Amino acid sequence: LLYFAASSAGEVGSAVYEKDGLLVIAPDDSGRQRVVAIGEYRAVLARYADLEPALLISHFPGRIIAPGFVDMHLHYPQLDVIGSPAEGLLPWLENYTFPHETRFSSPEYNAQAAEFFLGELLRNGVTTALAFASSHVASVDALLGQAQQRGMRVIAGKVLMDQNAPDGVRDQTEQSLRDSEALIARWHGVDRLGYAITPRFVPTSSAAQLAGAGELASRYPDVWIQSHVAENLDEVAWVRSLYPKARSYLDVYRQFGLLRPRAVYAHCIHLDSQDRDLMRQTGAAAAVCPTSNLFLGSGFFDFQAADQAGFLYGLASDVGGGTSFSPFHTMLAAYYVGREGQTKPGLSLKPAVLWWQHSAGAARALGLAGVVGNLLPGCEADFIVLNPCATPLLARKTTQAVSLDELLFSMIVLGDDRLVEATYIAGVPIRLNADSPPFQQE
Ligand code: GUN
Ligand code: FE
Incomplete structure (x- = not known):
């Protein structure tokens, strides 16, 4: 998971990277899908233990979920x-x-x-x-x-x-x-x-x-x-x-x-x-x-x-x-x-x-802080699934990246539309990269 910590006015939000993360989305009162929770997989899942059998989990091994x-x-x-x-x-x-x-x-x-x-x-x-x-x-x-x-x-x-x-x-x-x-x-x-x-x-x-x-x-x-x-x-x-x-x-x-x-x-x-x-x-x-x-x-x-x-x-x-x-x-x-x-x-x-x-x-x-562009709770569930190994050179670079800066720079410098494996609009997968292997559903 990649998202940005809340920041005060005039400040850049710092990037947060959760290697094994969980993003929970659910419809609000008007039926619009929003982020409910985000964070480390086990920590977030523990809060939903009662609901667990009812949760539908999409699993994206080796991928990065980021804000659209x-x-x-x-x-x-x-x-x-x-x-x-x-x-x-x-x-x-x-x-x-x-x-x-x-x-x-x-x-x-x-x-x-x-x-x-x-x-x-x-x-x-x-x-x-x-x-x-x-x-x-x-x-x-x-x-x-x-x-x-x-x-x-x-x-x-x-x-x-x-x-x-x-x-x-x-x-x-x-x-x-x-x-x-x-x-x-x-x-x-x-x-x-x-x-x-x-x-x-x-x-x-x-x-x-x-x-x-x-x-x-x-x-x-x-x-x-x-x-x-x-x-x-x-x-x-x-x-x-x-x-x-x-x-x-x-x-x-x-x-x-x-x-x-x-x-x-x-x-x-x-x-x-x-x-x-x-x-x-x-x-x-x-x-x-x-x-x-x-x-x-x-x-x-x-x-x-x-x-x-x-x-x-x-x-x-x-x-x-x-x-x-x-x-x-x-x-x-x-x-x-x-x-x-x-x-x-x-x-x-x-x-x-x-x-x-x-x-x-x-x-x-744009005046849309907390609405889009991030995955903090309350944000609308617009997100992308990135495959950091989408091209041979990307795969070589991103698997060698040690720091978050190195990982992000590898994608910025070598990335293009091939990195974007799926795009979710309000929680719905609207565009899937046909060349990518199907996601496993748990
Ligand atoms: N200035 C006025 N119209 C345009 C436009 O279409 N593109 C750009 N880049 N500048 C403009
Ligand atoms: Fe323009």
């Missing part, structure tokens, strides 16, 4: 945009992303794309995601509708983009806000789903659309907000030319009422110390997207400056700017970024910290 990963930022309509070559963010958006996203107006196209997208999340052990849909209502309905069928905790929103965007993805100011509000009513808080008000980024929304988004955000305080900020220097310069009087790019979002708890800003690379303080003061969170930032040449998230300022952040794939759905690839890229571009270069992020940033830490940044 939390992906704080990715784009559902970009699964086929991964790996598209471009000089940088703006040409990449214009040449690949916007043309591709036009396809998501079609319900038929969405039906198969949403199935594939959610399948990739599950195959990679991601059980909670905050995702951009496209600017089409149909894309949100498809993604959240299918997430609901699978019982997944997915938060998504219709992209708002009423300017500087081509026909086919550009929306209309008033209609886009009415559509967003209707989608909140349709999806937010239904089963495990959530809605996020989703202005794409400052350049593609008029002031009226940003103001309308901020107004919605104040009327629906438990609805999420998601956008992009300070990813790329050309983008930052563009925003400066659009809002020459604003103190910074981030400050434009503040002016429109778009910084608050449950507001998640992807990238946050080219921020200054006042911006970082603003993040902390408003309770907004950053989604750190290292594979995307390395692929598009955007820059390096400054982990040290973020920790010093004390704002919330977590890891994210940013598919399709990002290059992989795999949390292992994202954690490794975050490690590389820690080596570069820091206030003080050569940061060596600890493997348990990277793991936390993609699970319990990301959940906390």
Whole structure:
């Protein structure tokens, strides 16, 4: 078993590894499966001695049960945009992303794309995601509708983009806000789903659309907000030319009422110390997207400056700017970024910290601490079963690992979707690796 001890605000939860562990889950009053107990096998079982004959035990010899990963930022309509070559963010958006996203107006196209997208999340052990849909209502309905069928905790929103965007993805100011509000009513808080008000980024929304988004955000305080900020220097310069009087790019979002708890800003690379303080003061969170930032040449998230300022952040794939759905690839890229571009270069992020940033830490940044991303009692029973011997090289490395750091690093550096043998959503095995031998049931 792998999970994180409870931590106070601002602290990273320390990783706990129980070689012979037991996870007990049971439905709550509303029927949702939650963790009831976790710990050393005998110690936990002793508390259930009376019930023992009634307990159904799944036995995972040689495997590691861990919390499902939390992906704080990715784009559902970009699964086929991964790996598209471009000089940088703006040409990449214009040449690949916007043309591709036009396809998501079609319900038929969405039906198969949403199935594939959610399948990739599950195959990679991601059980909670905050995702951009496209600017089409149909894309949100498809993604959240299918997430609901699978019982997944997915938060998504219709992209708002009423300017500087081509026909086919550009929306209309008033209609886009009415559509967003209707989608909140349709999806937010239904089963495990959530809605996020989703202005794409400052350049593609008029002031009226940003103001309308901020107004919605104040009327629906438990609805999420998601956008992009300070990813790329050309983008930052563009925003400066659009809002020459604003103190910074981030400050434009503040002016429109778009910084608050449950507001998640992807990238946050080219921020200054006042911006970082603003993040902390408003309770907004950053989604750190290292594979995307390395692929598009955007820059390096400054982990040290973020920790010093004390704002919330977590890891994210940013598919399709990002290059992989795999949390292992994202954690490794975050490690590389820690080596570069820091206030003080050569940061060596600890493997348990990277793991936390993609699970319990990301959940906390989303305002879902104690709900997902961990396996402490009370958490929803979203977990993954990892096979640390999934590949020949992994098997060699992990069986030689002496410390927990060594074990986690072996998986972060060598791991991918093959490590994820099963993904459980609310206690139900939703995706099993067909290549793995069947589990023994005791
Ligand atoms: N900024 C505005 N839109 C996007 C997008 O789709 N991906 C990334 N990485 N940055 C953006
Ligand atoms: Fe993005």
